[in-house]
Amino acid sequence: MNLTSLEVAIAGAGIGGLSLATLLARQGAAVTIYDQMAAPQPVGSGFVIQPTGAAVLSHMGLLDQVLARGSRIRRMHGRLSSNGRTVLDVSYAKGAHGIAIQRVALFDLLLDAAVRAGVGFETSSRVTAVEDGSRPRIVLEARNGSPADLVVDAMGAGSPLDRKPATELSYGALWATVPWPKGGPFAEDELQQRYHRASQMAGVLPVGTAHDGAAPMATFFWSIRNTDVAAWRNAGRAAWINEVRAFWPDVVDLAEIAEPVHARYRHHTRQPLAGRNIIRIGDAWHATSPQLGQGANMALLDAASLCTALISQQTIADGLTRHLRQRQMHIRFYQLLSSILTPFYQSDSRILPFSRDLLIGPVTKFPLLRGLITTLVTGELLSPVARIAFDRIAFDSSDEDALGQPA
Structure with missing residues (x-):
């Protein structure tokens, strides 16, 4: 499909919304993002861009800038707080790594890319509903948006476009961004965590x-x-x-300067299609706990998949069908995996963390199983990037010059 005549309205200026808007606008689509904030801004703390998300950012021409701002992560290491015994040890394959980055850093790069691509923004615009039809229309609190050929819900797990409440998980987290302790006890290329059963976890x-x-x-x-x-x-x-000191003395200095924000988490898998030519991406479609760290990466994959699917098909309906074929298997698997694994790391159970501590640490010492666990954690199982078929996107010369290659 030639996207130059396509009009797209996207609700939500998060990672998925900005990425999709940029990809579509670069193909000539007229894209408008509606967001309730007075100005686009990020929500949340740091996270890890896995090789799946990095592949999307590479094709967007942003990977070099992301690498310059982020930290290369080569290992995820978890110990028991009581005796220091390793119960999680996952390393990337040789030459591979994740990229830990502040949400504000990635957001700024994506926002700049969207603006340069010609994406329009309607700020201070709280989306309350979508009018269905051949040309659906976003409904705002005080007015209606313009009709569009395609409407995308990228408003996250709390999207108001589905009245069915998502399941809120019993555990959340206090998050804070603090200065990196140079010369401290933490490795610069590791996510380090401590556990007490499944009822307490901390990480740096x-x-x-x-x-x-x-x-x-x-x-x-x-x-x-x-x-x-x-x-x-x-x-x-x-x-x-005092509680932090008793649990993990090394992080007391971080806790003392932290200004923590409480984050709640939801788990749901909504219907991706919300009406004719109305589709959900990212957490608006599939939200999970942060245990597997896939949220931002899944949103990037959704955005790239939807763009390539629309390009490859003759109609919007066929493009949406192709997009769902490309993404549903991967999403269903990781939704199931997150549902199964989360209680092992955040719950009041005593039996589940005991079995976790007894099995997972020793299992990661076997190369074959270690490799499988690494593939699970990096989000690469079921080859989601290959399914997207990036070769369907033809970048113009300015985009090609900006393309970064994975390090």
């Missing part, structure tokens, strides 16, 4: 710089039951610092 992730010339930072996270957040606030900072 180096996430690079927010922009050129900025100081390197780390993301510090501390799991917490959502029902315990009020009690945590009432107990005060000193009580929390």
